[in-house]
Amino acid sequence: MTLWNGVLPFYPQPRHAAGISVPLLIVILVFLALAASFLLILPGIRGHSRWFWLVRVLLSLFIGAEIVAVHFSAEWSVGRVSTNTSYKAFSAARVQAHVGLHVGLEGVNVTLTGEELRRSELLSCPVLAVRSRVTPPPSAGNPVQQLNETIDYNEQFIWRIGENYAGAYTEALQKGLPDPVLYLAEKFTPSSPCGVYRQYRLAGHYASATLWVAFCFWLLANVLLSMPVPHYGGLALLITGAFALFSVFAFASISSVSLCQLRLGSSELTTHYGAAFWITLATGILCLLLGVAVLSLHYARTSALHTFLDGSVKGLESQAKGSSPLILNNPLHKQFWGSDLTISTNL
Numbered sequence: 001m002t003l004w005n006g007v008l009p010f011y012p013q014p015r016h017a018a019g020i021s022v023p024l025l026i027v028i029l030v031f032l033a034l035a036a037s038f039l040l041i042l043p044g045i046r047g048h049s050r051w052f053w054l055v056r057v058l059l060s061l062f063i064g065a066e067i068v069a070v071h072f073s074a075e076w077s078v079g080r081v082s083t084n085t086s087y088k089a090f091s092a093a094r095v096q097a098h099v100g101l102h103v104g105l106e107g108v109n110v111t112l113t114g115e116e117l118r119r120s121e122l123l124s125c126p127v128l129a130v131r132s133r134v135t136p137p138p139s140a141g142n143p144v145q146q147l148n149e150t151i152d153y154n155e156q157f158i159w160r161i162g163e164n165y166a167g168a169y170t171e172a173l174q175k176g177l178p179d180p181v182l183y184l185a186e187k188f189t190p191s192s193p194c195g196v197y198r199q200y201r202l203a204g205h206y207a208s209a210t211l212w213v214a215f216c217f218w219l220l221a222n223v224l225l226s227m228p229v230p231h232y233g234g235l236a237l238l239i240t241g242a243f244a245l246f247s248v249f250a251f252a253s254i255s256s257v258s259l260c261q262l263r264l265g266s267s268e269l270t271t272h273y274g275a276a277f278w279i280t281l282a283t284g285i286l287c288l289l290l291g292v293a294v295l296s297l298h299y300a301r302t303s304a305l306h307t308f309l310d311g312s313v314k315g316l317e318s319q320a321k322g323s324s325p326l327i328l329n330n331p332l333h334k335q336f337w338g339s340d341l342t343i344s345t346n347l
Contacts, residue, residue, distance in 0.1 A: 024072040031065035059290075060222055066283045067215045067244065071208055074104035074156075075274035076251055082115060085265035086179045087151075097151055099180045099264050101271060105204035105251070107158035107165070108188050110181045114151030153178060157185050159201045166190055180264055187260055194260035203254045207247040211280075214243035218287075225294075230305055234294030241287030248281045 038057050045053055070076075079101040087095045100111035155177060159165040169189050172182060190197045221236035252273075262269040297305035 021072050021074070024069055027065065027069045027072065031061055031068075035061050060218075063240070063283055063287060064215065064218050066279055067211055067218060067240075070276045070280050071105060071211060073276040074102035074107070074109040075276040076105060076207075077101075077103040077254075077271050077277070078274040079262070079269045079271035081264060081267045081269040083265040083267035088176065088178060094265075095151060097180070099184070099269060101184055101262070101269060102274070103200065103271070104276070105208045106160040107156055107163075108185070108200075109154060109156050110184045111155075112151060112153040112178055112180050151178075153181055155181050155185070157188065159188075159197070159204070161205070165197070183264065184262065184269075187262065192260075196254070196257055196259055199254050199257045203251050206250040210243045210247040210250060214240045214247070214284075214287075217243065230294055231298040234291045234298065237287050237291035237294060239291075241284045241289075241291060244280055244284030244287060248277065248284060251277065 035058060038061075042050060042054060080098060082096075082098050084094055084096050085099070087093045096115045098111070098113045098115055100109075100113075102109040102111070155172065157165055157168045157172075166189055169182075169185050172185060186192060187194050188197050188200065217236050217240040221233050221240060223233075224230070224236055225233035227233075259271065294305065
């Protein structure tokens, strides 16, 4: 053990790749806290209504969390390839690495992670063989370390309103980021011959705007479904699903734009729709189905709809029996009034 655990605090520290997005982590933690709070009070709900409320609240929280979380996700369009490519400018060194491209609504993430080298690959690259300065073992290096350097990059380039994508790319050039990162980031610059910057940026803006509208209608649907107007809540769910699908269609409009060929070394990187795209599509369809179900039950079987929303079958049965009066006779009144006094009460 040494002072500061071997770290020199007054010197530049080694870089570390970014992990999960902080706004995305905050959204997940907030909705998980709400779900945990509800689960803590769930044992206090009696009878079968406990399961009605469990399904209703958790399903609603899932829809709200998904609508907000996908704003900060970079998994709308993704691509990944393993290749042997040049590492830095003005250098003949090459690395075997995984290169990833992640496109979101607010920008693009480029990842570069070193891959384990085999003996045959190390011998085929003279630069790596000289740098190793030892007889290469059957498996040299580790999954993220080559050329005596840890290769683990996750760089983000933002194009949302108020951000300067070209400025961020210029800073990346000045920092001397690896060639694969700069190559992919350059394809999305406004001055790139690919011409995809404007299409991706506009698609991201429209998709983000429609998702925020869907979130507002999700809040309205929760309020209306808690009031004696469930059919308006069903309409709000329909509108929520419609705007969620509009966001998917807005982002899918970029598929008509032919992306430039992305060649990294001897491999080609191709993109496809990611998890955020498909989850948003599924959430939009789910909201449409829930809205149709609420409206159908409202016009076909109103009692069944109130049973689910109120979460109490016995409450409805007691209301149905409430039309029969309960008659109470008080015999003491005969002594003073000489007549039978009857009290009729509806419970």
